[in-house]
Amino acid sequence: MLSYRRNFIDGRRQTPLGRLRVEVRSPYDDAWLGQAPLASPADIELAVQAARQALQRRSWSGATHQARLAILERFWSLYRAQVDELVLLSVRQTAVPVTAARDLMAQVLEAGEARLAQARRAVGGPRADQRQSAGIVAAITAWNATQPSAVSWLLPSLLAGCSMILALPPACPLDGQWLGELLAEAGLPDGVFNIVVADDAACLGMAAHSEIDWLAFSGPAELAADLARARAATGKSLVLGLHGRATGILLPDADLGAVISALGPRLFLASGQGPSNPSRLLAPRHRQAELVEALSSLARTLPVGDPRDARTVIGPLISESARMRAASLLDEAAAAGAEIVVRGDDASPRQGAVMGPTLVANVSPTMTLVHSEPWAPVATVIPYGDLDEAIAIANALPGRPSAAVWSEEPSIALAVATRLRAAHVALNPKALVADLAAVAREREEPFSYLQVLTCSES
Known part of the structure; x- marks a missing residue:
């Protein structure tokens, strides 16, 4: 079983500043699966500052598109090697039937491959060096599709050179934790990727945080309206990937x-x-x-x-x-x-x-x-x-x-x-x-902007 006592912030596991933890039990047989710290406002602030300092160091945001892609390719290889274990953990954590969990993971891999293939085609292209990071992205993942939503936000934001805070849901806080160590092993600089477990109050706190440049949300629409209202007060960007029945x-x-x-x-x-x-x-x-x-x-x-x-x-x-x-x-x-x-x-x-x-x-x-x-x-x-x-x-x-x-x-x-x-x-x-x-294609470049430089003649 998995017991996380520390948050993944600034490239390493750090003792949480809050005291609350979430315990995870199987919805099927109530077996104890693990625990993770629930982020306090101070933990959120620590993650934001780590992400901001990483941006200022420019070890990632200032790297070339090709250099960023190389590290994410290494991460993707490590991630693919763990999919069987991630699927089994997801089944225990959410009680989603294993066949459906494998189906969803296959789609995660397909979407990720499509996103990386698009990034490979961009290497050396005329737009590669013109794309600039849009800053700090806080991505709130869905309890009913943690891996799909995490990967769908992770790849485009990191490829764009952003720093990122991944907010995992208290109902399913375990499998997404693996992403921190995998990215660190792949060579991602410290502070670029941070993980917290965020309840609704913490999510609203991130939405209202003026230093978070983009807030990305995947999940049910019930929370989205409150996030949008909190986000509007900052004048900063919000991207919604709302789940609903087809x-x-x-x-x-x-x-x-x-x-x-x-x-x-x-x-x-x-x-x-x-x-x-x-x-x-x-x-x-x-x-x-x-x-x-x-x-x-x-x-x-x-x-x-x-x-x-x-x-x-x-x-x-x-x-x-x-x-x-x-x-x-x-x-x-x-x-x-x-x-x-x-x-x-x-x-x-x-x-x-x-x-x-x-x-x-x-x-x-x-x-x-x-x-x-x-x-x-x-x-x-x-x-x-x-x-x-x-x-x-x-x-x-x-x-x-x-x-x-x-x-x-x-x-x-x-x-x-x-x-x-x-x-x-x-x-x-x-x-x-x-x-x-198809959803991944919609999120190809939401976290970067095209910098157009002009100069006037005197």
Whole structure:
């Protein structure tokens, strides 16, 4: 097990200035997994000053793009060698089923490789020496996708020459700790990369810190609004990577067999706690019953149990409070007229904070269940009348990170897709899953600026 008694600040482990610690236990069997110090305001300040001094020394921000890339290539090799252990730690820490954890890690590696390949192409290019570091980046990672969000912020910010503070969530503070030692072993100068475990109060403190040049946040939208308000007071930059369910739209002629095949076990990716679950579905009213029947059959076949078992699709939620919150949202939806066709929090004896696959039909787009993420294995079916109504509903849903459209007529599917306000839209996908490589491409150069030098003639 892992016991971290010190923060990683200024290139080494340092005794925390605060007294609080977080203990990590498995959501499945309550086994003790480790502990880590919870950052106090003084710890945050120490990390900020270490990052600022590293910038002033210019050992990293002043290095060439090629030199920075060489160190990050070494780090990436070290990181890749640890992925199996990181996956197993993630499974114990979050209770995400091991198959889903491996799938997410494969996407982390794909996205990271794409980012480094883009950086290799830039070596020696005309823009390489014109790009200047944007300063200190504080990156707040998501509890439901710690490694994907950490790597998606780490690579672009360090490649840009920034100093960085990585804020890990108290629910999952262990696996991200490895990044500090790996970067130090790769040759990253002291102070460039720092790690703290930050609760909501600490995150808001970083958002309000005037010496942090960029605040990057990955995770649920609930905290984002408060971060944005705190950040606005500083006049400094904020980058949001909000997690939310993906939206699937079945057009009237959609091949239902192809839709069910595409969704498959990914309908409840990571026990419904994945960063972009394809579990929000819009269907024509006259086909809702058909879709619900097929989804019910699928939901009842998904194995529930030990997340370490490769056969398990649904494991426990991150905590008992998370399970109770999801159950409350279901009760509220049922009271408002939704039909709970399959309910996974029944009286079946299960270990841990488990909610089995749950399917809700006749869902109104105004229900709290739609606008407040359940972060549980809950699929919702929202009926619609015509395509204009479907598009209007989809565009009013919160988050809209990605979407899929199914139709036997490609031109109609494309016409609908072009009217959706979603970051990524898949047409008749064979599998619907978070596209972390596409997300990484969106974050290619957020933490640098192009310096244009001009001189006037006298």
